[in-house]
Amino acid sequence: MSKIKVVHYINQFFAGIGGEEKADTPAELHKGEVIGPGMAFQKGFGEEAEIIATIVCGDSYFNENIDKAKAEILEWVKDLAPDLFVAGPAFNAGRYGVACGTIATAVQEELGIKSMTGMYVENPGADMYKNKVYILETRDSAAGMRQAVKSMTAFALKYGKGEKIGASVEDGYMNQGIRVNFFEKERGSARAVKMLIAKLNDKPFTTEYPMPVFDKVDPMPAVKDMAHAKIAIVTSGGIVAKGNPDHIESSSASKFGEYDIEGLCDLDESTHETAHGGFDPVYANYDSDRVIPVDVLCDLEKEGVIGKLHTKFYSTVGNGTAVASSKKYGAEIAKLLKADGVDAVILTST
Amino acid sequence: MVKEIERAGFPVAHICTVTPISMTVGANRIIPAIAIPHPLGNPALDKDEEKALRRKIVMNALNALQTDIDGQKVFEG
Incomplete structure (x- = not known):
């Protein structure tokens, strides 16, 4: 051959x-x-x-x-x-x-x-x-x-x-959701009883009918009155205060950070940088507005298009970060946003 | 993060470059961006043009936040 x-x-x-x-x-x-x-x-x-x-x-x-x-x-x-x-x-x-x-x-x-x-x-x-x-x-x-x-x-x-x-x-490939008919050596009742006994004894067993995981979140209702809404910025692009004071890791981040932007209307290389290790950081380090649009939202607040830009933003590094960690950070950030009376969120990703 | 924040009750506009990833993750209001290292900017433009471009994307995000939707939607600018 x-x-x-x-x-x-x-x-x-x-x-x-x-x-x-x-x-x-x-x-x-x-x-x-x-x-x-x-x-x-x-x-x-x-x-x-x-x-x-x-x-x-x-x-x-x-x-x-x-x-x-x-x-x-x-x-x-x-x-x-x-x-x-x-x-x-x-x-x-x-x-x-x-x-x-x-x-x-x-x-x-x-x-x-x-x-x-x-x-x-x-x-x-x-x-x-x-x-x-x-x-x-x-x-x-x-x-x-x-x-x-x-x-x-x-x-x-x-x-x-x-x-x-x-x-x-x-x-060893990932399940494609395809079922193929074949004859098992043991009949179904015997397999089910064996599985049950294993389960009762806290021993490992493999289900023959794994339940699909559907994790959809319904869209929340639209903002009715943008001119009075408080908008917060969240990012997975790793924007942090200059010097990365919280030491957020460049990949597999173990935490998120909260950063004060009260009175700040333009980010630049002296104020902020990115901790993200999964993209070329040159552009974000020079002007972090390219990842979180603080300058534009500040203008829009002055113009009355939005009610208020929340004075804090939240950030982590979305680079090889486990889904379980991201879920946890999202839930914790949401609690903080709720306590501060935020109405809607702009979340940016790199 | 998008999903957990939305689950907690906030409408979220997700600004990102690779929108198919956002769809797979399960964001609802998806706003296409410019490029991975600079989603809301373009270093090839001069500063004013770049800010105007960024404003356009943010306005699209605000528009998305003011739009009621039934399911996931990519808001092309």
Whole structure:
């Protein structure tokens, strides 16, 4: 059997081009090159598969120019005509995960080429694409590269060879919500009793019918009288008072901060900066109004368009931060806003 | 954060660049922004033009906050 031809997609960081300052790197095609994590994949593939090209694209470039980047990459992949397209792994890098999911799905749906990626379960790309393309579950950081390469390599070979893919729990990809009929060895009543006994004994058991989690929040009613409303700013863009007095972490933030902006009508490099480590901070450090529009809201308050801009803003770093932490910060911030009589919130994200 | 704040009773306008992420997370009033490192700015413009651009986005957010909706909506500027 001939080798499985693989095209690999990675971002600017894993290609060794650079970090956030290079996140606007446009898509590049490297024919015949194996780069970054591709080397570990190639080693795992042995003689069974071969990476014939690597496509590199900056995370910001991809996400800000989705249609253009997608079209360019699809054109290249079409010409290369691989047997399999592998993107990532993206771990918990949000933009990278979305890029991997988007391009892997597009390759599969538009070119009919088998496609897969890997990322952490809380990566926003996972929820967006897990029903459309195989997403192997990885750890939340590149410290999990070895395991990720191992599971993705095994899956890639199986998938590439056209072997039957088992259930998500068997082959390590994220549940796609697809049910397949098959005969169990034991009948349902016996399985149910075993499960119940395990449960009563506080032993682990796996339900055969997991309940879907729907967590939708209904939209709150609109503001009726904006000219008398108090508006507060909240951000996940990491804007903090100069010097980051609360020491909010640049990723996986363990807290949020409250900052006084009473009487302040313009943020600049002497007053505020960003603690966020997930984007190039140059623009936000120079003028934090680019992330939280204090200057404009201050003007609008003077003009009477809004009643009042709340004198405090709340901020955390939304970079690899756990969903559970974000929920907690959101709930705590809401309590503080309530106590201060705020009517509506503008929340900005980078 | 958007959801927990809205759950507590506040209408929230979420200004962000990658609106599909906001949709997935479950924000209701979604306002498209300029770019990831500068959602409400554009360093290529001069200061006045940049502020005018920012004002446009904020006005869109205020408009969204004054609009009753049934479910998630992206407010294209």
